[in-house]
Amino acid sequence: MKTDDLIAMLSTNVEPVDHRQIVRNISMAVAAGAAVAVGIVFFVLGPRAGLTTVAAFIPALLKVAVTAIILVPASIYLIxxxxxxGERRSSVTLVVLPFIAVMLLAVLSHTFAPSYHGHWTILGDEWLECVISIPLIAIVPFSVIVWAVRQMAPTDLARTGAFAGLVAGCVSAIGYAVHCADDSVPFFALWYGGTIALCTFAGWRLGPKLMRW
Amino acid sequence: MVANEADLRALMRASLRGDAAAYRTLLSRLSANLRAYYKGRLARIGRSATEAEDLTQDALMAIHTRRHTYDPAAPLMPWVHAIARYKLIDHLRHTHASMKDLPIDDAEEIMAQDDHVGSESAYDLNRLLGQLPDKMRRTIQLVKLDGLSVAEAASQCGMSESDVKVSVHRGLKALVTSVARKGRL
Known part of the structure; x- marks a missing residue:
């Protein structure tokens, strides 16, 4: 095939395109993933006891809010x-900072209030469920996000995959927070932080295989 | 003639609005830059000129099917360069060359030279088209090759205009995919 023939073919009757569809489609994929994650937690695991009371609602809301602080910049970088x-215009610092802040907060609260629950504040009795649930639920938003990203054109697939994993992990953690009844900061930092990091790692490894175009 | 960012960006913006003449000019100017870029890169690792032509066409098809990922507020050539480089790395990975052979380069390099000496790629359009379902092949033939308007093609095929548009769009994407899967014939 001659290149001129290809150009003639591509430029004949060319359709106008909407350049805003990246922002729209990726945001919609993240929102849909979040809705599904919350739905799974709500209907499969069930909301935590007394979610409508202040004593349970405020800590659940705090967990959602802190996770959202990581989710929002991560989604912007994913776009x-x-x-x-796009990899030349994205720095990882802005996403890592809130992560480190949460970890620091956990260490501080553990150091200054050690007598409260003893070592159980870290281990808790829900840690295993948390470690299994968050990555497992994250599969659904991750698939939706990968599908949306495949319509676009990322050129650094490992990094894009990592961010897709990070966003999916956050979305899944937000859903899980509706169920999780352990409100200690060290528990949150270690198990939420750890599983989100695991999702990021999985995305980093899967990106080049799943997002190639 | 060396690529001029402002000119090319204006052409790209017009193309995104559906200006076919601007798009044609843009693609032929970019093809010269892409060809020079690929010939230069491949020559350094001892590859042939036909490969450069294949890659030029890969990159043009990628630019076409992914043109919605261009942000009109950003410069055009870094976007083109990122696609060109991505296609080059992908190609080398699939032909078992080491990426370490590839020197670091940036957007400047794709603007620096151009090459109008086009040759034929190893792709055979008719055979690629032959792999498509009937409806896609027919609409691409009418709209993209014979240059009929969407309305004319629609009445010839007995389809609605939006069906024709969808069919052409999907057909082109399928063509690009089969080329990307190395449908080298």
Missing amino acids: RLTRPG
Whole structure:
């Protein structure tokens, strides 16, 4: 095939395109993933006891809010990464900072209030369920996000995959917070933080295989 | 003639609005840059000029099917360069060359030179089209190759205009996919 023939074919009757669909489609994928994650937790695991009372609602809301602090910048970077060359305009610092802040907060609260629950504040009795649930639920939002990203053109697939995993992990953790009844900060930092990091790692490894175009 | 960011960006913006003439000019100017870029890169690792032509066409098809990922507020050439480089790395990975052979480069390099000496790629359009379902092949033939308007093609095929548009769109995507899967014929 001659290149001129290809150009003639591509430019004949060319359709206008909407350049805003990246932001719209990726945001919609994240929102849909979040809705599904919350739905799964609500109907499969069930909301935590007394979610409508202040004593349970405020800590659940706090967990959601802190996770959202990681989710929002991560989603913005994910959108940037889906454009060719987007990796040159994204720095990882802004996403890592809230992560470190939560970890620091956990260490501080553990150091200054050690007598409250003893070592159980870290281990809790829900840790196993948390470690299994968050990555497992994250599979659904991750698939939706990967599907949306595949319509775009990321050129750094490992990094884009990592961000897709990070966003899916956060979305899943937000859903899980509706169920989780352990409100200690060290528990949250270690198990939520750890599972979100695990999702990020999985995305980093899967990105080049799943997002190639 | 060397790529001029402002000119090309204006052409790209017009193309995104559906200006076919601007798009044609844009693609032929970019093809010269892409060809020079690929010839230069491949020559350094001892590869042939036909491969450069294949890659030029890969990149043009990628630019076409992914043009909605261009942000009109951003410069055009870094976007084109990122696609060109991505396709090059992908190609080398699949032909078992080491990526370490590839020197670091940036958007400047794709603007620096151009090459109008086009040759034929190893892709055979008719055979690629032959792999598509009837409806897609027919609409692409009418709209993209014979240059009929969407309305004319619709009445010839007995389809609605939106069906024709969808069919052409999907057909082109399928063509690009089969090329990307190395449907080298």
